[in-house]
Amino acid sequence: MSYIRLNKHYIHLPYVFLGAVEFLLLLGAAWAARIWYLQLNSLAPLWTESWAPEFLFAVVLSFCTLSMGIYPALVREGYSSMVLRTLVSFFLLASLALFALAVFTPEGFLPQGVVFWGVIFSTALVLLTRAVFLKLVDTKELKRRVIIYGAGSRAQQLLDNLAPEKDVIGVQVIGCIPGEQETPVVDQALIMPVPKDWLGFVKAHRISEIVVSPDERRQREGGGFPLNELIDCKLAGVSSSDALAFCERELCKVDISLLKPSWMLFSDGFKYSKRRSIAKRLFDVGLASIFFLMLWPFMLLTAAAILLESGRPVLYFQERVGLNGRTFRIYKFRSMCQNAEKEGKAVWAQKNDSRVTRVGAFIRNTRLDELPQLYNVLKGDMSFVGPRPERPEFVRDLAEQIPFYEMRHKVKPGLMGWAQLKYSYGASVDDARNKLQYDLYYTKNHSFLMDMLIMIQTVEIVLLGKGVH
Incomplete structure (x- = not known):
């Protein structure tokens, strides 16, 4: 067996093995960076210090590795793509995160010199390790x-x-x-x-x-x-x-062409847990509140930019279908010109849509247009993770053409989802059919671990501007 199952989500053992080895290497790189930093500054090593700084360093770099999708890219896209993702992950994401953490930790806990040399040593070690790994997993024997x-x-x-x-x-x-x-x-x-x-x-x-x-x-x-x-x-x-x-x-999807209704009923998924539901709601409220406190300056700047370019309204709303088919009002920053749907008829967004303004294109690429949906999360209409909610007009049409489409409404919709990670922007019935297969996988297997994995990997989607129309 070349995979394990954690909280109903399958993880391939090569990833687990590589991740474990790299975590140990990151610990070693942080330790070596501390010793090197002390020697450069003529300071005596403190051998009685705890390993807490090194552990924090390794955890941050491991999360940044997951967020950039480096492990799948290593096998799927090749070594050069992996190197680029690693540089972005370590030198941009990890460095910023560690410097930010240094502000909230005791003085001297994470010196900037240790962070700098730790990132350098870590990059060299993991690139060498991944080169060896790529040689191994690329052989047919494995x-x-x-x-x-x-x-x-x-x-x-x-x-x-x-x-x-x-x-x-x-x-x-x-x-x-x-x-x-x-x-x-x-x-x-x-x-x-x-x-x-x-x-x-x-x-x-x-x-x-x-x-x-x-x-x-x-x-x-x-x-x-x-x-x-x-x-x-x-x-x-x-x-x-x-x-x-x-x-x-x-x-990591449910193929609806092979799907039988009895399988959904008798499978080990599609389960409800009251404890998990409460925990997820508390997590959503806490995280949405933190994001509001951190991102309100960006929300004000976005509103001002929209107002200066195309006037009011700054926000717009649409009816969307949520949990158990109930409709709710979703809020976004306006990214299209006014009266984008003149006849009042729902229209699929297309690639390079002419209705999108210049400011709108920017806030779509950076996902700033989605920030008002934090209100929907606080209100309880949405969660941070779940299938993206669709408009009622689209849902009615898609439910008639795609079997099992309404099953995606058995969980609360979210700001980010499994389908958004695995499939590009949906702008047709065929796209909706393909995305449904990933939404059904999430509906069947969702867990706190999977939610965390989706949130971490969404960083790659935002940074690389994937799935934007």
Whole structure:
């Protein structure tokens, strides 16, 4: 098994291993920076000091690493992209965070010299470590070799999800074995004959997992389905999984083309916890209050810029669909020209939308236009993390065209969400369908850990201006 599950969210073990090793390296870099700083200033090392400064240093740099999506980019985009993200993460985000923390910690707890040399040493160490890691995870021997039982449309859909351009790490599909009376539609090069000896077959091809995805349901309930053979493989250490569960684990989304209503009802997700609901509400109120205190100068400057460029109103509101389908009024800073929807009809926002003003383009790129929604969080209409709320007009149309669309309203909408991290800006029915798959994953598996992960990784979205139309 190359993954673990924390609070119902799957995390691949290579990430866990690399993160643990880097955390220890960051501790060592901070310690070395302190010794180097003391020697440069002719100060005697204080060996009785606690490791609290080093630990804080390592925690901040680890969070900044997660916020810039460095681990996925390392495998998906290559070494050069990872280097650029690392420099932004350490020299910009981490340095600013550590210098800010120095203001609130005792004098001498985090000297600027220690921070400076710590960042230098950390950058050198982690770049070297990630270069070694990239060499390892890029070898086929470390990838899980998967065989698909099925070669029809369901198998093709799974292959489309696992295409090389998708965000999949550590999986190599060896081939597809057609089910009995199944017409193959996958690439002929992937089709493999039905094994006479399944156990010998998986051992010979070093198969790690069998994904069961035939088109004909009866194949999975009896008849020609190789139940005994798959049980033998399972007892020998080769696991079997359903295509939907495999897709959820590897892609962190729920494929609605494979989804059955009974699966949602009997799965281990889609659960309500009163304790978690209360804790999340307290967290939302506390964090929204802190952001209001920190960001009110930027809100005033944004309002003044809009007023000077295009006049009133500075704010605008729309009706959106929230928890359990209830509508509420959402607030934003106005980023479009006045009367952008002259006929009063809801219109999808498009890339390079001509209705967006110059100030509007800036506040959209920096997400300043979203700040008034802190009021919606304090009021209780929204949370910090959850599916982005849509307009009622769009919801009615999308619910008619996309199965299970209204399931996204079983949790409170949020300022940021899993779909925003995993998919670009939605401006069509197809985009809404793809985003729904990530919203369903969040609805099924949401937890405090996942909320924190989403908030940390949203930093990358804001800094790189992703998903802005």
